[in-house]
Amino acid sequence: MSTTTTRPATAPATAVRSNPVKLGLRQGGLEIRQFLRSRESVVFTMGFPVIMILIFAAIFSDEIAPGVSYTQYFITGMIATGLMTVSFQNLGIWIPIERDRGVLKRYRGTPMPKWVYFVGKIIMVIAIGIAETVILLAVSVALFDLELPATAQKWWTFGWVAVLGITACTLCGIAMSSLARTSRSGSAVITPVALILQFISGVFFVFTSLPGWMQQVAAIFPLKWMCQGLRSVFLPESFGATEPGGSFELGRVALVLGIWCVVGLVLCLGTFRWTTKRDG
Template identity: 45%
Template structure:
């Protein structure tokens, strides 16, 4: 039988300070892992490039001026939403599962570091890398593929809250989901299929309006469909909202469903997160 020593409680200010100091450490560690950088940071950019080139001759509709909507314009919102999912849920769950497997969490559990400080560091890393990833996607889309970015400040305000709410939700869900893999070696085999399925049914790689109605309804349970819809409301012409369920962008639905999943993720983190697996 093993015994654990309770971590002493620290003042709230000290807990936040420790968490903030870990953000820089987590970001540095993230960019030192080549597989994480490729499969979470660069993956959406690679797919945006592939789709933009492969479907350069295809027409995805027209904007208010009658100009053709290009493949890059059509897929940019989806890749931004996918980037939030990959940086948050996929990277977070695999990373924590590996840390639990290699003993990192056990060592941290025996240190004075509070769990909240650890969470602040992890979520902060997702926010920072997610912002860098989104900035890179927007830069490449604008410079390489001539995508005209919105000029209306209200559009960018929508982008800001959709991104922040989405990245926070995916991060806490990733922390909760990290309890699912039994070992670090099995983490990718367990987590990646989940994120791939979500992307295919949520209008990331396939047009959401072309999916069967029952599959659209099923995908609407999960946050990625709503994040992609929120991003489309920012970067696609307003006429494209007729392709959404109900014929509207439904931004209130985006906020409500994503916020519900944020609460679910926080509760799941509280119930499932352990420095050491119970069955270890």
């Protein structure tokens, strides 16, 4: 991560009485600019999924089912991983850095409403998530013949899976940020969790080829259901029969992701800290 000093990404105090929408958009713009200033974050968040697709496409060329190549299957998982990275992993690492440097403490001392800080983070996550997804889709269509959804219903499914998934991951990332005691420990806490979830959720391997106990563990967490929901969008309907439940189970996808949104919100409300323990 970048070692440059992070300045509070907050709107000036004179804008406290401004329109709430303007406050949120202003904060979101500041968060996006701060993210883009960190070359490490930009390269890892935006470039890593594309690099992984290129590597896996060069290694695996077999079909895992009639009309479904391994690359096409892997692409759906990387889209889900990209959304998780920009939300869960990015927030879980950067919020402890801001807390340790006193950014959050200074923010709490300003007259700005506290919700503005979180709205700014959400806007940043949405903006970067959309940009990353567009890049992944463009690369996949251009190089690997990925077929984009042909019906409005499939685009609708793509939309709600992405929205519920990124909401759950954002809330969980904010909640997990409180586990890191220092700025340096944020990456050590979050990155292993993200990597383990990727390995057991059907991102790098075909989900049904994993051990049964591993599938059951993965089914507890959002990433598995994000991947499954996206497979229903980009892979043939017939592929649903190969899923563990015999179909894409979109109703269950929505239910689990919705539950995680509620769980993440409860955890955020109960665990988020503006200061480190040494600050009191």
